[in-house]
Amino acid sequence: MQDQLSQTFSALADPTRRAMLARLSTGEANVSDLARPFLGEMSLPAITKHLQVLEKAGLITKTRKAQWRSCKINGDGLKDAADWMEQYRIFWEESFDRLDAYLKTVTANPSEGNKNDSDQ
Amino acid sequence: MQDQLSQTFSALADPTRRAMLARLSTGEANVSDLARPFLGEMSLPAITKHLQVLEKAGLITKTRKAQWRSCKINGDGLKDAADWMEQYRIFWEESFDRLDAYLKTVTANPSEGNKNDSDQ
Numbered sequence: 001m002q003d004q005l006s007q008t009f010s011a012l013a014d015p016t017r018r019a020m021l022a023r024l025s026t027g028e029a030n031v032s033d034l035a036r037p038f039l040g041e042m043s044l045p046a047i048t049k050h051l052q053v054l055e056k057a058g059l060i061t062k063t064r065k066a067q068w069r070s071c072k073i074n075g076d077g078l079k080d081a082a083d084w085m086e087q088y089r090i091f092w093e094e095s096f097d098r099l100d101a102y103l104k105t106v107t108a109n110p111s112e113g114n115k116n117d118s119d120q
Numbered sequence: 121m122q123d124q125l126s127q128t129f130s131a132l133a134d135p136t137r138r139a140m141l142a143r144l145s146t147g148e149a150n151v152s153d154l155a156r157p158f159l160g161e162m163s164l165p166a167i168t169k170h171l172q173v174l175e176k177a178g179l180i181t182k183t184r185k186a187q188w189r190s191c192k193i194n195g196d197g198l199k200d201a202a203d204w205m206e207q208y209r210i211f212w213e214e215s216f217d218r219l220d221a222y223l224k225t226v227t228a229n230p231s232e233g234n235k236n237d238s239d240q
Contacts (some may be wrong), residue, residue: 002133009133013126020203025208028225075211082205082212084138086147091195092202 004058008081011057016042017050021073024060030068122210124178128201131177136162137170144180150188 002010011017020034035047051071054060058077062069122130131137140154155167171191174180182189208231 003135005138006133006135009129012204013122013128013133015123018125021208025211027223037228055222073211075209075213078205078208079212082202082209083129084132085198085202086204088193088195088198089202090191091145092199094195 005080005084007057008059008077011053011059012081014050014053016047017059019056020050020054024071025075030065030070031062032068034071040049072088087098125200125204126133127177128179128197131179133174134173136167136169137174140170140174141179144191144193148190148192150185150190151182152188169203 016038019037023029023034023120031048031051034051035044038047051060051062055062055071060071060077061074062071064070072116136158139157143149143154143157151168154171155164158167168239170181171182175182175191178194180191181194182191184190224235
C-alpha cells in the first residue's frame with residue numbers, strides 16, 4: 001500500500017496521465033473527450049486505467065452530470081506534492097544563481113568567454 | 121524508456137528515496153551515512169538501488185572525494201518537476217478570479233492548454 005505522496009508522484013510519472021491533466025487544466029471534460037486523443041495509440045481499457053490511477057491518487061474527481069461522467073482536476077491532490085517540492089526550491093535557485101553570476105561575468109567581459117579563441 | 125519528467129516523478133514516488141533527499145537537504149553525505157538509517161529495514165543492495173534510481177533521475181550527483189563517494193542534491197533535476205507543478209498552482213489556490221482569468225486566456229489561445237503534450 002503506497003503512501004499518499006508516493007501515489008501522487010507515481011500517478012504523475014506518466015506522459016499520458018500528464019497530458020490528461022493538461023487537457024483538464026483547460027476545463028472539465030467527460031471521459032470520451034479525454035479518451036479521444038489517445039484512442040489511436042492505446043485501447044479504451046488502458047485509457048480508463050490511466051484515469052483510475054489519477055482518480056485514486058486524488059488528482060482528478062469524477063462527477064455524474066446527466067448522462068455522462070465529467071472529470072476535473074482536484075487541486076488539493078497536487079498541493080501536497082507541490083508543497084513537498086517547495087522545500088527544495090533553494091537547491092534549484094542556487095544553481096540558477098550560479099549560472100546567473102557566471103553569465104554576468106561573461107556579459108561584462110565578453111572576451112572572457114572566448115579567451116581560448118586567441119590561442120588559436 | 122521513460123521520458124525525463126516521468127523518471128523524476130517516478131524516483132520521487134518512494135518514501136525511502138524522499139527520506140534520502142531530505143537527509144541530503146541538510147548537506148552532502150557519503151553512501152554509508154545515507155544508508156545507515158535504513159540498514160535495519162532493508163539490505164545494502166536495496167539501498168544502493170534506491171541511490172541509483174535517484175542518480176539516474178538526475179536528482180542527486182555522486183562525486184569521489186578521497187576514499188569515499190559523496191552524494192549531493194542536484195537542484196536542476198528537481199526544477200523541471202517543480203516547473204511542471206507550477207502550472208497547476210491555480211488549481212490549489214483558492215482564487216476563482218484567477219482561475220477564470222486563466223480559462224479566458226486558454227479559450228483565446230487553445231494551443232496553450234496542450235503545451236505539455238511535447239513531453240511525449
